[in-house]
Amino acid sequence: MSNIEMVKPGLLGTVQGKLKTFHNWAGVDDSTLNGGQKLAVKYFMAAVILFIFQILFGLLAAAQFLIPGFLYEILDFSVNRMVHINAMILWMLFGFIGCTYWLLEDESGTEIVGLKYGVIGYWVLMAAVTVVVLVYLLIQTGAGNDTTLWLINEGREYIEAPRWADIGIVIVVLIFFANVVLTFSKGKWSGIAGVLTLDLVALAGLYLAGMFYMTNITHEQFWWWWVIHLWVEATWEVLVGVIMAWSLMTILGVSRKIVTTWLYIEVALMFGSGILGLGHHYFWIGTPEYWLTIGGFFSALEPIPLVAMVVHAVYDSGERSFKNLNHPAMAWLIAHAFGNFFGAGVWGFMHTLPQINLYTHGTQWSASHGHLAFFGAYATINIAFFYIAIQHWRGNVWMGAGLANAWRWKWALGLLNFGVLGMTIALLIAGYEQSFIERAIEGSTWAGYFSAQNHPSFINAMQWRMFFGWVTAAGLGLLVWDLLTIGKGETRKAEVIAPAK
Amino acid sequence: MSETPKWASESFWKKVAVWVTAGSFLILVVLTFDTLKQTTAGGERVQAYSIINKKIDYQFDEKLHKFMPVIGGEELLFGQKFTEDEAEALVTLGKKTTQAKNCMNCHTLLGNGAYYAPDLTKAWLDQGWLTTELREEQMLKFLMDPEKNARTFGSGRKMPNLNITEAEARGVVAFLKWMSAIDTNGFPYNFTTIEAEVE
Numbered sequence: 093m094s095n096i097e098m099v100k101p102g103l104l105g106t107v108q109g110k111l112k113t114f115h116n117w118a119g120v121d122d123s124t125l126n127g128g129q130k131l132a133v134k135y136f137m138a139a140v141i142l143f144i145f146q147i148l149f150g151l152l153a154a155a156q157f158l159i160p161g162f163l164y165e166i167l168d169f170s171v172n173r174m175v176h177i178n179a180m181i182l183w184m185l186f187g188f189i190g191c192t193y194w195l196l197e198d199e200s201g202t203e204i205v206g207l208k209y210g211v212i213g214y215w216v217l218m219a220a221v222t223v224v225v226l227v228y229l230l231i232q233t234g235a236g237n238d239t240t241l242w243l244i245n246e247g248r249e250y251i252e253a254p255r256w257a258d259i260g261i262v263i264v265v266l267i268f269f270a271n272v273v274l275t276f277s278k279g280k281w282s283g284i285a286g287v288l289t290l291d292l293v294a295l296a297g298l299y300l301a302g303m304f305y306m307t308n309i310t311h312e313q314f315w316w317w318w319v320i321h322l323w324v325e326a327t328w329e330v331l332v333g334v335i336m337a338w339s340l341m342t343i344l345g346v347s348r349k350i351v352t353t354w355l356y357i358e359v360a361l362m363f364g365s366g367i368l369g370l371g372h373h374y375f376w377i378g379t380p381e382y383w384l385t386i387g388g389f390f391s392a393l394e395p396i397p398l399v400a401m402v403v404h405a406v407y408d409s410g411e412r413s414f415k416n417l418n419h420p421a422m423a424w425l426i427a428h429a430f431g432n433f434f435g436a437g438v439w440g441f442m443h444t445l446p447q448i449n450l451y452t453h454g455t456q457w458s459a460s461h462g463h464l465a466f467f468g469a470y471a472t473i474n475i476a477f478f479y480i481a482i483q484h485w486r487g488n489v490w491m492g493a494g495l496a497n498a499w500r501w502k503w504a505l506g507l508l509n510f511g512v513l514g515m516t517i518a519l520l521i522a523g524y525e526q527s528f529i530e531r532a533i534e535g536s537t538w539a540g541y542f543s544a545q546n547h548p549s550f551i552n553a554m555q556w557r558m559f560f561g562w563v564t565a566a567g568l569g570l571l572v573w574d575l576l577t578i579g580k581g582e583t584r585k586a587e588v589i590a591p592a593k
Numbered sequence: 594m595s596e597t598p599k600w601a602s603e604s605f606w607k608k609v610a611v612w613v614t615a616g617s618f619l620i621l622v623v624l625t626f627d628t629l630k631q632t633t634a635g636g637e638r639v640q641a642y643s644i645i646n647k648k649i650d651y652q653f654d655e656k657l658h659k660f661m662p663v664i665g666g667e668e669l670l671f672g673q674k675f676t677e678d679e680a681e682a683l684v685t686l687g688k689k690t691t692q693a694k695n696c697m698n699c700h701t702l703l704g705n706g707a708y709y710a711p712d713l714t715k716a717w718l719d720q721g722w723l724t725t726e727l728r729e730e731q732m733l734k735f736l737m738d739p740e741k742n743a744r745t746f747g748s749g750r751k752m753p754n755l756n757i758t759e760a761e762a763r764g765v766v767a768f769l770k771w772m773s774a775i776d777t778n779g780f781p782y783n784f785t786t787i788e789a790e791v792e
Contacts, residue, residue, distance in 0.1 A: 157709070160749040168753045169709045170698035236690025236761045247692030249706055283603065287610075305692075307685045309772060310632045310639045313703060314625075349603060356606035360613045367617035376780035377703045378639050380631050384778065386624070450782050454704030454712055526708075536781030538721040541711040542746030 104215075119580040120485040127207045128193040133485055134214055135190030136478055138221075140572060142183035143471075145225075147565050149176040154561045157554040171232055174245075174252050175225065180466060181250055182221060187474035188328070189268055191335045192288065194481060196272060199338070200279030206271050213267040220260045224253055241305060248312075250320050251302045258303050265296045283352035287359055288334045295327045310378030317373040324466075325394065325436070326366035332428070332473050333358045336401065339425055339476065343416045345589040346408045354404045361397035369394045375446050376453055384446040391444040395437030405429035417587045418483050418491045420501040420578070424476035427509060431468020439464050439516070451531040456553075457523030464516040467508075475508075475571065482575055483586060490584035500574040507567030514560030522553035634681075640774040642680035645670045645767050649774045650788045651718055659779030670767060671729060680767070687768030690761040699752075702772070704780060710750065717766075717773040718786040725787055729766060736762040 115122065122130055153172040156162050163172075196204055204210065227244055234240030241247070242255040253261070269292050276285045302319035306312040337351040371387025405426060409416075416422045439461040443452040452458070479501075483491050526544045534540025544550060599605055635641040640662075648665030667674075675683065691697070697706035702713050711719075721744060722728040735742045737759060739752035757765070 153709075160745075160751065164751065165753045168699075170695045170707070170753075173707050173709070174695060174698045233694045233755055235758075236686055236693045236764065238689070240693035241689065245693065245695055247695045247697055249697050252695070252698075283607070305689070307642075307681065307688045308632070308634045308639060309688065309702065310775060311629060313705060314628065314632070353601070353603045353606055356603065356610045359610040360606065363610070363614040363617055367614070367621055370621065373705075374628070376777045377705070378632050378775040378777055379628050380638065381778055382624075383628075446778075450780055453780060454701040454706070454708065456708055459708060531782065533783075535783030535785050536712060536715070537784060538711040538716075538719050538744070539746060542748050545748050545750075546746070 118576055120482070121487055122485075124484055124487050126197045126203070128196040128204045128210075129481070129484065131204075131207065131210050131214060132190040132192075132194035133481055134211075135186045135193065136481055138218060139183040139186040139190065139474065140478070140575070142179045142186065142221075143568065144572070146176055146179035146183060147561075147568050149173075149179065151558075151561050151565060152176075154554070154558050158551075158558060167229070168232075171228060175228055177250055178225075178228075178252060184328075184466070184470045184474060187470075187477065188331055188335070190481075191474070191477050192268075192272060192292075194477070195335075195338050196275055199282060199285055200276045202275060202279030204271055205274040205278055206267070209267050210271050213264040216260065217264045220257050220264075224257050227254070228252075238305070248302070248316055251316070255303065258299070262296070262299060262303075265299070269293070269296055282348075283355060284334055284337055287330065287355055291327050291330045291334065295323065295331070298322050298327065313377045314374070314379060317370060321370045321373055322367070325369060326363060328470065329362050329366065329397070329432075329436075330359055332432070332469065333362065333401070335473055335477065336405065336425065336428070339421070339473075339480065340405065340408055341591075343418045343421055343425075343480065343589070344408060344412045345416075345591045346412065347592040350408070350592075354400070358397050358400055358404075361393075361400060365390050365393035365396060372444050372446075372449070375449055388445050392441060394444075395433065395441050398433040398437040402429045402433050412589075412592070415589065416492075417589050418479055419493070419495065419498075420491060420505070420574075421476045421479035421483070423501075423505055424472050424479065427505065428468070428472035428476060431464070431472050431509075433468075435461070435464030435466070435468030435516075439520075451527040452523060455523045455526040455531065456519045457527060460516050460519035460523050463512055463519060467512040471508075471512075478575055479578075482578060486579045486582070488586045489579040489582040490586055491579055492587050495579070496582065497574075497577065500570055501578060504567050504571035504574050507563055507570060509567075511560045511562075511564030511567050514563060515557050518553045518556035518560060522550050522557070525549045525553070638776040640664070640771065641677060642684045642771055643675055643677045644774045645680050645684070645770045646674055649717065649770065651715055651773065651784055651786050660782060660784060661779070662774045662776055664774060668725075670770060671763060680771075683764050683767040684771050685764075686761060687764030687766070690757065690765050691768065694755045694757065703775070703777060710752065712781065713769060713772070714775075714777060714781065715773050715784055715786070717769045718784070718788070720785065720787050720789075722787055728787065732766045732769075733759065733762045736765055 125133065149172045152163065152167060153169055153176055156169045156172065193210065231244055234244040244254055245252050246254055272292060273289055276289065298319050301315045304315065333355055337355045340346045341348055341351050368386055369391035371383040372391035374383035374387055406429065409426065443449055443457050443461065483489060525547055529547060530536060530540045530544035534543060632639045644664065646667060646669055648668035650663040650665060651660055652663050654661040696702070696713070699707050699710040700713050701708065704712060704714060722731050735744060736757050738754065740754055743751045745751055
């Protein structure tokens with residue numbers, strides 16, 4: 093047992109006491125988890141809370157498109173939208189860190205080297221996130237100087253966190269990274285371990301590219317995209333490849349040799365297209381013309397690895413006759429394979445060539461792509477992992493056919509996918525309309541922008557987006573309820589899946 | 594089953610993954626050096642900060658077949674001629690203000706950001722400021738008290754009051770003027786500037 097669990101003074105003691113009560117109520121049992129997994133479920137719980145924040149502030153921002161005066165000068169669109177996207181990035185990152193801690197001991201065959209530091213890092217991160225969010229909501233903006241950028245808000249989409257928090261995040265990520273490397277070094281390395289480690293080096297290193305102030309906005313956005321694109325369209329994709337490989341091995345019993353070979357293929361295709369695919373963000377920010385060719389060509393290839401992932405997931409599932417030990421997780425993994433392909437792949441491809449991007453860049457078209465891609469590629473696989481975790485946390489219970497209240501996970505799956513798909517289509521229609529009216533016809537002037545925003549088809553699209561936002565919220569409510577109850581009181585043990593030869 | 598052919602083996606794909614990743618990254622690093630060099634302020638693509646002393650327009654270039662910034666003669670900002678250092682200081686104040694006020698989570702800059710308010714890439718050249726004579730005054734008033742000087746274009750969307758001081762507002766205007774001179778490869782397309790209206 094780690095020191096942190098033995099010493100329980102003041103606030104920490106109270107928090108831990110409350111957690112115990114909650115554990116008892118939820119019917120979960122820490123003794124069924126290894127050290128890394130105990131830390132992982134902490135990250136998962138924080139992720140779910142941030143997921144709720146993401147949807148809540150998304151609903152507020154969506155409402156402001158319909159009722160512009162709503163919360164004016166209290167919680168303006170800029171604040172709601174910032175919390176919406178920051179909560180999303182953070183919960184997905186928490187999910188990934190959780191997944192890594194979850195599989196670390198099994199994969200390395202040994203105990204985590206510095207679990208104690210991992211736990212301290214977790215609480216430091218929680219405290220930092222709480223302070224950052226409170227400052228976002230209560231202080232919001234500051235004077236145009238360095239103090240604001242260090243303490244309140246850096247004002248750069250997705251990485252708005254003030255500089256002090258950046259430094260904190262880097263320290264916590266370094267602790268996490270050290271844990272991963274040292275644990276694999278102490279235990280054993282594998283293909284999955286190698287890819288994971290190299291990917292985390294890139295993930296942590298790239299964050300540094302976003303920690304500098306620059307007056308030259310072309311340079312600033314150049315480096316900003318290093319973080320955003322190379323995270324989301326390269327290192328995160330490889331990370332989910334790792335998680336997918338491990339999950340298919342664990343819940344479907346696919347052989348290690350097959351998943352590892354596929355993982356290498358995916359890394360080659362993902363980095364081969366994604367690294368230079370970065371160029372599709374360098375069309376219009378002042379960067380040289382050769383990026384139109386390089387960015388257009390390589391980003392057009394980006395869907396290929398995602399097709400490979402669909403083939404991989406579907407073929408292996410079929411080959412194993414879909415016989416698996418966790419039905420909800422398996423369903424979400426399949427949702428991930430298709431969501432990633434359609435959201436990141438197809439929706440990205442649709443507007444990635446410069447000839448069309450000239451008109452769609454910076455319209456709701458991007459929002460449409462963003463919604464389906466982040467959900468399809470990253471929300472889904474994290475949710476799959478939540479189900480894998482909760483199954484073990486309740487004592488490795490049965491989650492196959494004939495599960496009690498199975499309608500909940502099925503409806504949560506349906507509502508969430510239907511909701512996000514609905515928002516995506518609504519935003520796509522808004523994006524088409526904006527590209528035609530604001531961009532092509534009216535030439536992107538302010539008057540042109542607003543004539544597109546005031547157009548009935550845009551307003552209709554925003555109403556539908558709001559409706560599907562509520563559908564998504566309902567799905568999330570059901571998902572949380574399901575995670576709190578699924579397998580509770582289940583007496584059957586999980587099915588044993590024989591690994592493939 | 595017979596032995597796995599080489600092209601389908603784990604070790605083959607491992608090597609491919611390593612070489613492809615390293616190769617792509619190397620190309621990216623080389624291109625990054627070149628791009629940063631080509632886009633240093635004061636070059637052809639990104640102008641020196643003292644460009645705020647000049648007239649800026651944005652017109653369709655028949656030969657290149659795209660919209661390009663057009664730099665004209667002297668056109669002082671706030672009736673003042675700035676040295677390169679003074680101009681950089683002013684644009685820096687403006688840039689920091691746009692970050693501190695979180696402009697990017699409603700507007701887009703160079704097309705990047707949120708989609709609740711208009712793009713700012715060529716905001717300096719927008720016809721919404723009516724005439725070039727009125728422009729500076731209108732921009733300052735709008736930035737410092739956006740509620741009273743709201744430009745909603747019938748949408749009902751008003752910019753909130755962000756407590757922008759006069760000095761900050763001047764900085765933002767200088768930043769927007771400087772940004773409008775960046776060669777953005779023809780984005781946005783078909784933009785009719787305030788100059789076209791006047792001429």
